[in-house]
Amino acid sequence: MKLESKTPDGPVEKKWDKARFELKLVNPANKRKFEVIVVGTGLAGASAGASLAELGYQVKVFCIQDSPRRAHSIAAQGGINAAKNYPNDGDSIWRLFYDTVKGGDFRAREANVYRLAQVSNAIIDHCVAQGVPFARDYGGTLDNRSFGGAQVSRTFYARGQTGQQLLLGAYASLMRQVGLGSVKMFSRREMMDVVLVDGAARGIVVRNLVTGAFESYAAHAVLLCTGGYSNAFFLSTNANSCNVGAAWSAYKRGAAFANPCFTQIHPTCIPVSGEHQSKLTLMSESLRNDGRVWVPKSSGDRRSPDLIPEEERDYYLERIYPSFGNLVPRDVASRAAKRIIDEGRGVGKTGLAVYLDFADAFKRRGVGAIKEEYGNLFDMYHHLTDEDPYQAPMRIYPAVHYTMGGLWVDYNLMTTIPGLFCLGEANFSDHGGNRLGASALMQGLADGYFVIPYTLGGYFAASKLPKADPGQQAFKEAESGAAGRVKKLLSIKGKRTPVSFHKELGSLMWDNCGMSRNAKGLSEALARIPKIREEFWRNIMVTGSGSEFNQTLERAHRVADYLEFAELLVRDAFERRESCGGHFREEHQTPDNEAKRDDANFCHVSVWEHQGPDRDPVLHKEPLKFEHAHLAQRSYA
Numbered sequence: 001m002k003l004e005s006k007t008p009d010g011p012v013e014k015k016w017d018k019a020r021f022e023l024k025l026v027n028p029a030n031k032r033k034f035e036v037i038v039v040g041t042g043l044a045g046a047s048a049g050a051s052l053a054e055l056g057y058q059v060k061v062f063c064i065q066d067s068p069r070r071a072h073s074i075a076a077q078g079g080i081n082a083a084k085n086y087p088n089d090g091d092s093i094w095r096l097f098y099d100t101v102k103g104g105d106f107r108a109r110e111a112n113v114y115r116l117a118q119v120s121n122a123i124i125d126h127c128v129a130q131g132v133p134f135a136r137d138y139g140g141t142l143d144n145r146s147f148g149g150a151q152v153s154r155t156f157y158a159r160g161q162t163g164q165q166l167l168l169g170a171y172a173s174l175m176r177q178v179g180l181g182s183v184k185m186f187s188r189r190e191m192m193d194v195v196l197v198d199g200a201a202r203g204i205v206v207r208n209l210v211t212g213a214f215e216s217y218a219a220h221a222v223l224l225c226t227g228g229y230s231n232a233f234f235l236s237t238n239a240n241s242c243n244v245g246a247a248w249s250a251y252k253r254g255a256a257f258a259n260p261c262f263t264q265i266h267p268t269c270i271p272v273s274g275e276h277q278s279k280l281t282l283m284s285e286s287l288r289n290d291g292r293v294w295v296p297k298s299s300g301d302r303r304s305p306d307l308i309p310e311e312e313r314d315y316y317l318e319r320i321y322p323s324f325g326n327l328v329p330r331d332v333a334s335r336a337a338k339r340i341i342d343e344g345r346g347v348g349k350t351g352l353a354v355y356l357d358f359a360d361a362f363k364r365r366g367v368g369a370i371k372e373e374y375g376n377l378f379d380m381y382h383h384l385t386d387e388d389p390y391q392a393p394m395r396i397y398p399a400v401h402y403t404m405g406g407l408w409v410d411y412n413l414m415t416t417i418p419g420l421f422c423l424g425e426a427n428f429s430d431h432g433g434n435r436l437g438a439s440a441l442m443q444g445l446a447d448g449y450f451v452i453p454y455t456l457g458g459y460f461a462a463s464k465l466p467k468a469d470p471g472q473q474a475f476k477e478a479e480s481g482a483a484g485r486v487k488k489l490l491s492i493k494g495k496r497t498p499v500s501f502h503k504e505l506g507s508l509m510w511d512n513c514g515m516s517r518n519a520k521g522l523s524e525a526l527a528r529i530p531k532i533r534e535e536f537w538r539n540i541m542v543t544g545s546g547s548e549f550n551q552t553l554e555r556a557h558r559v560a561d562y563l564e565f566a567e568l569l570v571r572d573a574f575e576r577r578e579s580c581g582g583h584f585r586e587e588h589q590t591p592d593n594e595a596k597r598d599d600a601n602f603c604h605v606s607v608w609e610h611q612g613p614d615r616d617p618v619l620h621k622e623p624l625k626f627e628h629a630h631l632a633q634r635s636y637a
Helices: 012-022 043-055 093-103 110-130 162-180 245-252 285-289 316-320 330-342 359-365 367-385 440-461 473-492 498-513 519-539 551-575
Strands: 035-039 058-063 183-187 189-197 200-208 214-218 221-224 263-269 292-296 354-357 394-403 420-422 604-609 618-623
Touching: 012 093, 012 110, 035 043, 035 200, 043 058, 043 162, 043 183, 043 440, 058 189, 093 110, 110 162, 110 440, 162 183, 162 440, 189 214, 189 221, 189 245, 189 473, 200 221, 200 473, 214 473, 221 245, 221 440, 245 420, 245 551, 263 285, 263 330, 285 367, 292 316, 292 330, 316 330, 330 354, 330 394, 359 367, 420 440, 473 519, 473 551, 498 519, 498 551, 519 551, 551 604
Parallel strands: 035 058, 035 221, 058 183, 221 420
Antiparallel strands: 189 200, 200 214, 263 394, 292 354, 354 394, 604 618
């Protein structure tokens, strides 16, 4: 496998302009001759589908839910970053670029990150034009708030519903094109395989989740916009329908997978309450603007928070990181919480939580102002915990949230399979070892609205692509393979449910490859995952049939993918013998218990190539060069 990033040369601030100029163009009259498949309808997929159809391409969009409005992007709460510098507090494109590279612990590609910062302002303008109701200050100007890893206020928001409002804007644009006939929408379809013809991606095989039928669709290019893989850990903040299936099927067809061990732990989640839970719920990082994080100074102190006087409280983030305080990046805040809890100073019945307290903010700003800015988040917390955050501090605990790893893509967002592009969280490109808050929405919309319309056209103009047909042998073979896997799952008739296997895998992953990792635990996981997988294929119980709506079958199919993918994730964590961002190897930490990088040996993207079943994948390395954001030990003190 030959990795060519296709990053343009020249000054970093000119690279995207240079790339756009050098990309060949498709004549407007010829665009309608090209068909594009978009898999996924979150922010990346909906924005890409709408933009490409607006340009004149014929687009087929595939949605795993009944409507794009249910995509998990809707769950994003806190905001979206852009370098407009409205508060006049020193922000710039360059500062957003540097903060993002530093926040990712110098494990992202510089040129991609700068482009992300460069187009950020256009995203805000575009969304305002769509009618997205961003918060505004008293004078009518768009308002901003702060997020972790930045000392400026650059995050645009719509209360605690930013993802929902941005998705509705993209959805409206997409449905406009559906009405015009430029987009054909296929809901309740799950991608089972990508189809290659003459080495290029030319279509997909999907399963109709309502009827169980397998369907094949052809196009000139395929865009995967299918999100991350956090549900490999079972408990995460992701919706249950989020899965690794589309990316994993592409990996097995030859698309390289990059940095799978880079998973993000979010520090501001509602704690686990028992074995019954199917997922965890995020409390937006934006709450750390006004909420103060604390625990009792003494271990084992189980008094009610209102009975603990100020002098007996440890506002540990403010103490350890005085420059950033409660707004340190997510990986830093998560590890700090873990250290405090390991000392026995956790709160709540389980002791697996810390307080997020708004008492000072109520006094300073008033309850009404806090309710106006975060009211829906407070209501959500009250509904889920039966505790009133206006009367007592929230309890929070870190949880698996976002994934920075994903399919490897070049500067044009194309994978190692020609014609197969990957956008948003499903690719690896922009966040390195840790994503700063409010950057996920920025990347999804940057890729969909402002990058892929140029790079996809460049691919079409430079390629000879005869029309593909679902009747071709490659489609028949892919469809047969997908049907065979489903038939096998239904035929086993074992005694264990898909959920039981998922929970077992998730517990193993969290304990051995979660918030902290070490060689012993990773070795144990690598030994146990194949045994769990072997039992799965011998003892799985899938009720019902394949010719109907069958969520047990859906879950079994996804767990089968996780049981393969988890081994690659753990292998990647084992091979990366350093700490960086959310990847914290206990053997590699500073005397202050912070992540300790090894730039001499690991300043690269780890890129894995599939070698077939029962064979170890091959590791390739894309070197990372930092010419503008110079390598330095991260410090938020």
